[in-house]
Amino acid sequence: MSNRPMKSLFFSSLRSKEVAVTVLAFILFFTVITLVFYEGTKKSITLDVNGEELEIKTHAHTVADLLSEQDIDIAKEDLIKPSVNTSIVDGISIRWEQSRQVSILVDKDNKSIWTTKSTVNEVLEEAGIVVGEHDEVIPSLNEELADTDSITVLKAYEVTLNDGGKEKKYWTTSTTVADFLKKKDIQLSDLDRLEAYEQELVMPNSTVKIVRVEKVTDVVEEPANYAVETRSDSSLLKGREKVVQDGENGKVSRKFEVLKENGKEVSRKMVEETTIKQPKKKIVAIGTKVLVASASTTKSKGAVGVSRNNSAAPSGGKEFYVTATAYTAHCNGCSGITATGINLRSNPNLKVIAVDPSVIPLGSKVWVEGYGYAVAGDTGGAIKGMKIDLHVPTKAVAYKFGRRQVKIKVIN
Known part of the structure; x- marks a missing residue:
């Protein structure tokens, strides 16, 4: 085999590879161009x-x-x-x-909404919940919800506070008396009295009552009354008194513990007494001497128990006219014993007259026109001023005497 055919075959194979690479490069270029164009249209x-x-x-x-x-x-x-x-x-x-679910509790009513609002106020507005001026919102209205998915609205209501007798109305969301007082910063002393249990529920339009109690000390100076001592005196006629020593009040200082409720005193207790000046007692002599009155020995027509020599007034002494009446020892309400101790029932013929001691002193010997000599030995409720009452033996004689003006002479 010659070298020429082999060389032709080699060059033919090489051209085929070049074509393949060219096609592949073209496809890649087209793809890149297409991708660039596609991305560029985004x-x-x-x-x-x-x-x-x-x-x-x-x-x-x-x-x-x-x-x-x-x-x-x-x-x-x-x-x-x-x-x-x-x-x-x-x-x-x-x-x-993305919206989220938020739970809203209004007092005891609970509802949920889906919302994208970010603040508490916006969520409540979207839910159609109106918040009053005194209502309490947790979290507060201007806070972001953040991670919180619940809102609590406590509706306020009016409560009357009677503090020491003075009433004032408050808006509150408290459920108990203790919480109400704490939120309103109302302080109670150890003595003050709360007219309710601290854990008692606070209801709308109810009244919380506080009694303000205070304990104070009051020191006063007062007179100390003198005592009266009586002593029998046989030299004074019975019924007569004589001041032997005048009395004089002393002075004491008394310390009182006073309890007040709402400013008014409710109790007072003496805790200490100090004598500043001792009182001086009054001594009074009381007469015990009993008068011996004489009985009349003669009677004349028109006279009442007239003794001898009664027609002529004695010489000397104070003489004046009085209104005279007559009484017996057996009158209604009479004991028969005179103010000076004379027993008239046992001695019905004694010559005794009842007098006003401020006019005629008891025990005085007197002469009365038409009656004779007598002793001022008795008193009477109706015998005041220039009046005398003559003791006579019987009611018949007393009625016969009646009422008349007579001359009287105070001998001694």
């Missing part, structure tokens, strides 16, 4: 996913296509801006915020 967009921004190139025609392309499932409560039907254009920004 639109550049910004996708905000729950606050995280992503730069994406896409051939998606609508926002819905893009989200589907990114395997994002859309719920009706989710936030999509612009809307899912918006066409994709180069440079567009798309925001997707």
Whole structure:
């Protein structure tokens, strides 16, 4: 075999390989060109996913296509801006915020909503819940929900506080008396009294009553009354008294423990007494001497138990006119014993008259016109001033005497 055919075969094989490489290079070039062209026709967009921004190139025609392309499932409560039907254009920004479920407890009523709102206030507005000025919201209205999926709304109501007798109305969300006092910063002392149990429930329009109690010390100076001592004195007529020594009050200092409720005193207890000045006692002599009255020995027509020499007034002594009546020892309510101790029932003929001691002193010897000499030995409830009452033996004599003006003379 010659060298020429072998050489032709070699060059023929070499040309076939060159063609294959050329074709392969062309295909690769076309593919690269196609890929470059394909990528170049993609639109550049910004996708905000729950606050995280992503730069994406896409051939998606609508926002819905893009989200589907990114395997994002859309719920009706989710936030999509612009809307899912918006066409994709180069440079567009798309925001997707996934909604979440939030539980809202209003007092005892519970409800849930799906929302994309970020603050407590926005969620409550979306849920249609109106919050009053005094209502309590947890977390507070301006707080971000963050990781919290629940909101509590405590509706406020009015409660009356009677504090030491003064009433004031408060808005509160407290459930117990203790919590109400704590939130209103109302302090109680050890003596103050709460008219309720601390854990007692606070109801709308109820009244919480506090009695303010205080214990104070009161020191007063008061007179110490003197004592009266009586002593029998046989030199004084019975019924007469004589002051031997005048009394004089002393002075004491008394310390009291005073308990007040709502400013009013409810109890007072003496805890200490100090004598500042001793009192001086009064000494009174009481007469025990019994008068011996004489009985009349003669009677004359028109006279009442007139003794001898009764017609002529004695000389000397104080003389004046009085209104005279007559009585017996057996009158209604009479004991028969005179104020000076004379027993008239045992001695019905004794000459004794009842007088007003401020006009005629008891024990005085007197002369009475138409009656004679007598002793001022008795008193009477009706015998006041210029009046006297003559003792006579019987009621008949007393009735006969009646009432008359007579002259009297006080002898001694």
